[in-house]
Amino acid sequence: MPHASRQLLTSGLRSVLAIALLAGIAHAAIDDDAREAFEAAQNHIDQRDLRSAKVELLNATAAEPEWIEAQLKLAEVSLELFDPETAREHIDKAIKLGAPETAYSHLLGHALWLSGETGKAETALTQKTVARANMPYAFRILGRVYMDQGDTIAAGQAFDSGLKLAPKDDRLWTEVARLRYVVSDLGGATAALERALALNPANVRALELRGRVVRDQFGLAAALPWFERGLQIDPNDVPSLEEYGTTLGELGRYREMLVQARKILTLDTKNAKAFYMQAILAARAGNYALARRIMGKVGGRFAELPGPQMLVAVSEYELGNFNTAIEILTRLVSAQPHNIELRTLLARALHRSGDQSAAWDAIAPVANREDADHYSIVLAGRILEALGERDAAAFRLDRAAYPSITTPLALAETQALGAAAAEAAREPKNARKVLPYVRLLLSAGQFGQARQAISPLVAGNDGVVEAQLIAGDVELAAGNRVGAIAAYEKARKVALNDAVLGRLVAAYRGAGNANAASNVIAEYLVYNPSSLPGQRLAAFDLIDRKLWDQALPILYRMRARTGFNDSVLNANIARTLTALGEHDEAVREARLAYRIDPANVMTTYAYGRAVMLQGDDAKRARDLLRKASKLAPDDKDIARDYRAAQKL
Template sequence: MLLLPALLILAACGGVGGGDREGHAGDWRAMLRAGDGVGAEVALRSELAAGGDRRRFAPYLGEAELLQGDTAAAVGWLAPADFAPDVAAHGYHMLGRLRMQQGDFPAAGRAFDRALGEKGDQPDLWVDIGRLRWRGGEQVQAIEASTRALELGPDDPAALLFRAQLVRDARGNAAALPLLQRGFQAAPRDPGLLGEYAATLGELGRNSEMLEVVRVLAEVNPLHPKVLWLQAVLAARAGDADLARSLLQRGGDLDREIPAAKLLLALIDMDNGNYESAAQGLDRLLRTQPDNTRIAMLLGRALMLGGNNRELVARFADRADAPYFAMLVGRAHEALGDRAKAARYLDRARTSGAMTLRVVPSGTAADGAAAGGRFDGATVVREVRASLTQGRSDDARRKAQAFLNRVPGSSDAAALAGDAAFEAGDARGALALYRQAASVRKLWTLTKRMAAAYDRSGRPAEATALIASHLEGEPLNADAAVVLARRLVDRGELARARTLAARARTLGRNDPLLDGLE
């Protein structure tokens, strides 16, 4: 949906494997499947009070505590790993889920391996294994795990949800939709699936269908944290900003739980002329996502509309190699009375749609992290950027390739190595690495980098086709619409460019090169 990041909703799957079949066993199992941790815990404790075997109920009580977000209580049931043989597979599965929530990925991996060894080869276990691999940077291996989960459970809701999320990352929302539709048919009241299904329909601009699914989600689980958010997005799209704001405010801490809610609030402020408030919200959001170009563009627009021209120039003059930022900075100089500087920037803004890349500066000394022996992903990114900004492209390539060698299944590592190759002048090598990254996670930022590599390789037609393909899967991406329209202008395809320019304006994005296409 408009400006909505993909909603990665962890599916809380019910227990599998053997267990006590006496008394109210069916009740608590159904509660666990429905995500009702409180009800399941009450029923399970009743079983224990009636003389049930703690070792046989511990996995499920641990699961109930995890559903309630009480990891401390879950530790008491799961950490001893004292499970009856017929429920051991589920016990180790839940122990792995606990360790993953605690951030202890090696321990989680060992627990999942033990669950597999206890004949726990089940779809929901492979979903959790896949999520663990993804979080650990083994994204290719995560895709393999999702494939295994679907093999074991072709209609399993958690397996379909996880696979849909991975397909969306690699191939776009349209490709993920059939998987979500299958999941909806198999489990029409699964909250995780409903939330993802609604969000994906929204991303594709299918608002009426999205509304129908949101209504089902509100009926199934009116307290689900995504209900108010999705309703607010629909209200904003319908032009009812007051209702959208009211829904977000009813969500309490929704803007902290869902960063896109803060973005929506800023957009509402902009629509209502509250530019200072919008800029403050966008500034806070940009500090947490410094590489998010869309947020930066919106912040620049809010500053321009609010008349904060000096701040606009100070913050975005170094980004003015990109046409939109050049336009903003040029208009700011114009408002400040410096027509000479304004003309330089506005001329730059009217250049063609050829893709360019810039290195994001780093405050890290080029060898500081390596000297300290730290090789986590964030540190390597800062190291590579520092080397590139200092003109040490060979050093940057060496560091990026070393990191990719350590985590060969990581899309982010492949993209970073592609950036280093691009800056070193090896467009062909960059393309190969970008393709490797895009096979896992094809973000718009990556599509732009691939297009730039195609342009530099003398293959502009392939760059244009790539951008068009991305826009087809993400039709509400205003930046993609503008970039494609610019390229079509260069090719003389003015009719298609007009259509895209109109779409971009509908999405709140103007462009100086396209102003004359009306």
């Protein structure tokens, strides 16, 4: 146990006399209006109406400004409302009135932590005297302080110390769940939240966190009931409203998201997340100037998070301010070098700005991978064209012509192997420390050592999805597809997110089990109906199974969201219409795809085949299929249709 936690444990031994002192400081006769307001506040607290309680406590302290108990109760309620400024004001008043340390030290630590002063918060919680009754509270906040400092081991020890004193403290169990969530142990987080909610079904913080965990586990739609349940208990709980609103937005339910954003702003006029939701809605509507103006209202630590920063970068890009977008994205990529989406956005901005060499440096780690997505491959091809590398560009554009389902893998690690090994050895059960080391071993082909490194993390850690995924990746790289599927299925039991979905679908398809792959996709879409990766996989799966009438609506929905500039998506719509016998519509869609990318073998072939089957322009069909045949001379389907066109 850290010295700070041991100090906190012993500090309660001197608290009995101080508590008696506090009782003696209280006025013998409290103003009747103040006492009535205080009692009303307590009733509001019992009903989880903290805002009304705060108003009543402000009335009580105004009527009886020297009442220490009312000052400290107001501070406590303010902290529950995430208002450290008001809390600190009334803690200071209580101190001036003579309140002993035991009465306020836990509250002071909480206020300092909420204000971002983690060092001072740690001092307040460990160096000041804490009443024994307040020690579970103090340990709960101390654990959060350590989490913010990045010391997850000390955080866990603080929470454990609190639970030894109060094993049925549902707030402490909620924080244990939060810690497990932070270290990617979704299964462990779920178990701790179940314990918290069994102790107190009305624990709004546990319900909000449960919604976040479920969102990561099973998708957006699955999370909504948890947020809604919390809001039934406390309709004005801002964190729950924030998570509920952002989840609605990610589901494409933007009007409902806007309702939540407006409600948040009535409760907190400067709420950064509410402004962020409004900016997202403006960007979705194509009004990037408005999105940028709204983001100008977003301040504090939230404004520096990757999501808000990326929205600003995208807005600047769409407004033609490429250098500003590049500056933001470069900073984000430096902080998150393995984030594929950020790298792709940076490469796109650099490409548009004319800095093709830097654009290639940004996109190469993504586009050169076996699991590279269609867009990044096409972007890489365009960048190489701009660099004058025609052959290399043609190779990538040809590769992008026929998208396939592949196992999504993490970007290569840049950390040195020795340093990564040392980090993993220090914390062998911490996924964030072990996974970089395992990825380095995988890239070096050291499968045996990779298995050995992953073993302590996987053992007894079925709830850590990333551990099961990397275990599957190791087995897949070693040629053990059965073992890989078993590991991926363990991950699926805990969470079915994008990473699990892609791996399982690719693994099952590679094993020739198309039905299992289809079932995974269908299960994923139940809770993530608006997911573009899920829709794309579902559409390709249905096309492969020749279920054209089921694939077409999905393809149309995807295009409604992404626009008409995806040549491969348009070509697939044309292919599907052709298979359904809708030849005139197929020709229109194929023509659109071909205009966007006339050098692409897929668009050329889809257009030529559609024209041939329409039967109105035999020469055009022959010309297009001849071109497709030259682009892909070994493709048997193209050769067959070209021969048929020559007979027209």
